[in-house]
Amino acid sequence: MSIWDFFVWFFWFYIFISCIAIFVRVIIDVFRAPDLSGWAKALWVLFLVFLPFLGAFIYLIVRGQSMGQRAAASSREARGQTDDYIRSVASQNSAANEIESAKRLLDSGAITPAEFETLKANALRA
Structure with a gap:
């Protein structure tokens, strides 16, 4: 195995891990979205299962901005809960x-x- 074979293998491994991360992130966002009905969520999941690359790209194009907003809102909510907990413990x-x-x-x-x-x-x- 030459060094170039290693770099090619490493590149494809990176692409594979990146794709899995994107698919998982999109599926999590599908289920997190409160504005999607159950049928819409099911259709997105089917689309992602049968045509994963096309489904992920379309989802990111169509709902990418709201995906970021939901992630930011979730982060703010978690931070608020952590701050409330710290205040309640520290103020005893x-x-x-x-x-x-x-x-x-x-x-x-x-x-x-x-x-x-x-x-x-x-x-x-x-």
């Missing part, structure tokens, strides 16, 4: 935060030293 009150808040209330005169000690004991107990 710890004992130190509760004691700090109670100390600020004590310093401002809103609570008495006895109330401060009660709040501090409750925070340390929790």
Whole structure:
């Protein structure tokens, strides 16, 4: 096997993997699209199964822009859920935060030293 045979083999392997990635991406987008009916989804899948290259090219030409918009919307939604989760976990009150808040209330005169000690004991107990 010469070096050129290796490069030819590597090129065709790259093309094969790229085609599979495109087909999978298009099929995922077909099922993700809320504006397609069940029959339209079935027809696109049949088209992609029986004429994969032609079906993928037509799908990318016809619905490529909305495909990108759906992917961006999905990414924004996932990012929002992750941000919400991080905020909910990070904002949980710890004992130190509760004691700090109670100390600020004590310093401002809103609570008495006895109330401060009660709040501090409750925070340390929790």
